[in-house]
Amino acid sequence: MSEKFDAIVVGAGPSGNAAAYTLAKAGLNVLQLERGESAGSKNVQGAILYADALERMIPDFREDAPLERHIIEQRMWVLDDESFVGSHYRSDAFNKEPHNRYTIIRAQFDKWFSGKVQEAGALVVCETTVTSLLRDEKNRVVGVQVDREGGTIYADVVILADGVNSLLAKKADFHPEIEPKNVALAVKEIHFMPQEVLQERFNIGEEEGVVIELFGKITNGMMGTGFLYTNRESIAIGIGCMLSDFKEQKTTPYELLEQMKNHPSIKPLLAGGEMKEYTAHLIPEGGYKAIPKIYGDGWMIVGDSGMFVNAVHREGSNLAMTTGRLAAETIIEAKAAGKEMTAASLAEYRKKLDDSFVIKDLKKYQEMPDIFHSNRQFFTTYPELVNRSVHSMLHVDGVDKKTKEREIFSSFKQNRSLFGLMGDAYKLWRAFR
Amino acid sequence: MMIKVEEKLFQNRYRVDAGRPHVSIRQPDICVHECKTQQCAVCCPAGCYTLEGNGRVVLIADGCLECGTCRIICDEHRNVDWEYPRGGYGILFKFG
Numbered sequence: 001m002s003e004k005f006d007a008i009v010v011g012a013g014p015s016g017n018a019a020a021y022t023l024a025k026a027g028l029n030v031l032q033l034e035r036g037e038s039a040g041s042k043n044v045q046g047a048i049l050y051a052d053a054l055e056r057m058i059p060d061f062r063e064d065a066p067l068e069r070h071i072i073e074q075r076m077w078v079l080d081d082e083s084f085v086g087s088h089y090r091s092d093a094f095n096k097e098p099h100n101r102y103t104i105i106r107a108q109f110d111k112w113f114s115g116k117v118q119e120a121g122a123l124v125v126c127e128t129t130v131t132s133l134l135r136d137e138k139n140r141v142v143g144v145q146v147d148r149e150g151g152t153i154y155a156d157v158v159i160l161a162d163g164v165n166s167l168l169a170k171k172a173d174f175h176p177e178i179e180p181k182n183v184a185l186a187v188k189e190i191h192f193m194p195q196e197v198l199q200e201r202f203n204i205g206e207e208e209g210v211v212i213e214l215f216g217k218i219t220n221g222m223m224g225t226g227f228l229y230t231n232r233e234s235i236a237i238g239i240g241c242m243l244s245d246f247k248e249q250k251t252t253p254y255e256l257l258e259q260m261k262n263h264p265s266i267k268p269l270l271a272g273g274e275m276k277e278y279t280a281h282l283i284p285e286g287g288y289k290a291i292p293k294i295y296g297d298g299w300m301i302v303g304d305s306g307m308f309v310n311a312v313h314r315e316g317s318n319l320a321m322t323t324g325r326l327a328a329e330t331i332i333e334a335k336a337a338g339k340e341m342t343a344a345s346l347a348e349y350r351k352k353l354d355d356s357f358v359i360k361d362l363k364k365y366q367e368m369p370d371i372f373h374s375n376r377q378f379f380t381t382y383p384e385l386v387n388r389s390v391h392s393m394l395h396v397d398g399v400d401k402k403t404k405e406r407e408i409f410s411s412f413k414q415n416r417s418l419f420g421l422m423g424d425a426y427k428l429w430r431a432f433r
Numbered sequence: 434m435m436i437k438v439e440e441k442l443f444q445n446r447y448r449v450d451a452g453r454p455h456v457s458i459r460q461p462d463i464c465v466h467e468c469k470t471q472q473c474a475v476c477c478p479a480g481c482y483t484l485e486g487n488g489r490v491v492l493i494a495d496g497c498l499e500c501g502t503c504r505i506i507c508d509e510h511r512n513v514d515w516e517y518p519r520g521g522y523g524i525l526f527k528f529g
Contacts, residue, residue: 035517037448041525042499106529127521147519165501167517178505185502187478189441190528234528246476247506253478258436277528278441280478280498282505 005031005155007331008144009122010130010168012039014317015303016161017113018324021057024122026332031153032122033146035129040110043163044188044281045317046229046236048211049104053318057325058116062098066108068231069209070099073202077265079216080387084265095208103209103229103236105190133158133172133299140342141172141298157341159300159327161320164282166305174301175292180247181373182286182307184224186240187253189261191273195233201269202230213314214239216383218260220251223372223379226260227314228269235273237261240283242373253280285311288359288366295346300327308358312365312432319358326352368431375427381415382424438480442496450522454494456481456503457514464490468510473503499524 009020012034020032036042048071054061073090094100118124134143134152143154160168164183169175195206202210214226224241239253239260246253261270284290284307291308294301302308303320310319330349331341339345353359372378389408393401412421458464464471465488473482479496482503504515517523 035520037521037525040529042523042529044526044529047529107526108528110529129517129520131516165499165504165515165517167515177508180506180508183505185476185478185500243476243502243506246502247470247472250475252436252438252475252480254438254441254480255436275441275444277444277526278498279445279526279529280500280502282501 005029005153006335007031007157007159008033008153008155009159009161010144011161011163011303011305012036012110012114012117012124012126013043013161013163013303013320014110014113015305015308015320015324016159017110017117018053018057018321019159019161019302019328020117020122020124021113021120022325022328023331024117024120026328027121028332028335030122031155032117032124033128033130033144034114034124034126036126038111038126039114039124040107043106043110044279045106046188046227046238046314047104047106047109047317048229048314049102049109050315050318051098051100051102053321053325055098057321065112066104068103068105069204069207070094071101071103071211072204072208073210075210075212077212077214077216078383078386079214079218079263079265080384081217082264083387083391084216085386085390103231105231130162130168133168139297141296157298157300157331157346159302159324160305161302161324162305164284164304166301169292169301169305172299174296174299178284179286180244181242181369182284182290183243184240184283184285184311185243185246185253185280186238186283187257187278187280188236188238189257189275189279190231190234190236190277191270191275192234193273197272198230198233198235204230214260214266215379216387217380218256218263219379220249220256220259221376221380222246222249223376228266234276235270237266237270242285243282244373254278283311283316284309285369287311287369288362289369291362294353295349296343298341300330300346300349302327308362310361310365312368313361315361322356322358323353326356364433365431371427371431375424377416377420377424378428385412385415438478439496442479445496445498446525446527447495448522448525449495450518453519454492455516455518455523456492456494456497458490458492459512459514461489463510463512464488468512472506473513476502476506478502497524
């Protein structure tokens with residue numbers, strides 16, 4: 001391939017597909033490179049699709065996108081060893097079209113999205129790994145090197161949508177190696193069961209879905225959470241904890257997952273299912289402070305590669321799609337203005353991001369990672385105390401309620417002290433304000 | 434709890450690039466003599482790293498899920514050489 005492209009997009013996940021789609025739609029000559037055998041075959045997510053980010057590019061995506069179920073109920077469980085305290089929110093309003101959130105199966109969804117990218121006119125080449133970026137004498141990025149014969153390909157700009165393990169960005173010194181404290185390791189299984197069984201088990205109708213967020217003792221004191229999502233005829237169940245925490249203990253990720261699956265409140269939900277795939281993935285959860293430089297002469301970074309994940313709200317794919325789209329729009333505008341793809345003209349990308357929910361949300365929660373890293377009581381002591389308090393109140397044994405209240409309060413004080421409790425309340429407020 | 438990760442990996446689809454592992458240990462001696470924690474053996478979600486009685490760490494990357502955990506946790510010694518597999522090889526997620 002000696003042809004020069006307007007843009008090369010590395011990777012065919014949500015951010016890369018959003019970028020390639022937007023660029024191709026505007027008539028640019030786009031090459032997208034994907035290392036998997038097809039788009040999606042290397043990609044892992046829970047997965048929830050947030051309609052809004054996709055709708056802005058493909059308003060009628062619901063007509064043919066492979067969607068599993070729209071979410072009508074959100075459960076949040078705080079677990080002790082054999083119990084949970086939970087809150088559920090369910091609303092028939094979530095059944096009104098257009099639906100806002102869907103469960104999806106990424107291998108299928110990404111393939112569909114890639115089809116749209118190709119229809120828009122981009123050239124998509126799979127089974128091709130980009131091994132390095134090509135630079136000119138002024139150190140500008142001018143193309144990519146791939147693992148195929150004669151594999152140098154040139155472009156005005158290269159968009160790195162290569163995911164959390166962005167070896168390309170690291171090799172090019174765009175950012176240092178990711179630190180274990182800025183990334184979570186999540187493992188997941190998918191369990192298949194008949195649609196009717198699943199619907200009955202979760203008290204839902206044909207197209208309806210449930211999300212369960214899991215929090216507490218299941219992470220063995222590590223900073224992390226679990227999740228359970230209902231697909232059409234399968235359940236995705238997973239757990240993720242910060243890598244810096246995994247490093248300090250002796251439980252393997254699959255033991256942790258197995259332990260969670262065997263929790264007495266979770267096990268019945270999976271009963272009879274057939275496990276058909278086990279996956280693992282890193283999630284960049286360093287937040288606002290961990291975002292690297294995301295543009296330069298001839299290059300831009302989008303999606304996970306740029307740490308664009310809102311861990312608090314479990315949003316990632318929508319940030320990925322939005323960063324991909326905004327990077328593409330920056331290129332389209334620069335090209336229309338006859339500008340070269342220099343750092344100065346691509347700086348507009350950062351401005352667009354600053355004005356969007358992407359940076360605003362990440363900024364809002366910028367203190368959160370540090371606060372939870374240094375305050376483990378939120379993952380162990382509190383889930384335990386809350387569960388035991390509820391248990392005490394519900395266990396009828398002749399002890400009067402006032403005495404029980406006093407016992408509960410003193411168990412909180414014993415574990416955290418009065419100042420500790422007040423400090424924790426303040427920390428939580430700071431983390432989420 | 435003893436969990437056999439092999440039983441989980443058995444459900445997955447791979448195209449192994451025979452003879453060309455995409456992950457390798459740079460200097461095995463560093464694992465033996467300098468690394469005190471050998472946490473790769475705990476943290477790898479595919480159990481690719483195993484400890485031998487003599488302090489050696491053995492890596493068999495065939496079941497690799499390409500998550501990057503080993504690359505990032507080996508931050509003290511930087512003793513893991515980690516590249517993406519050649520295009521089309523490695524884990525092929527059916528669902529992802």
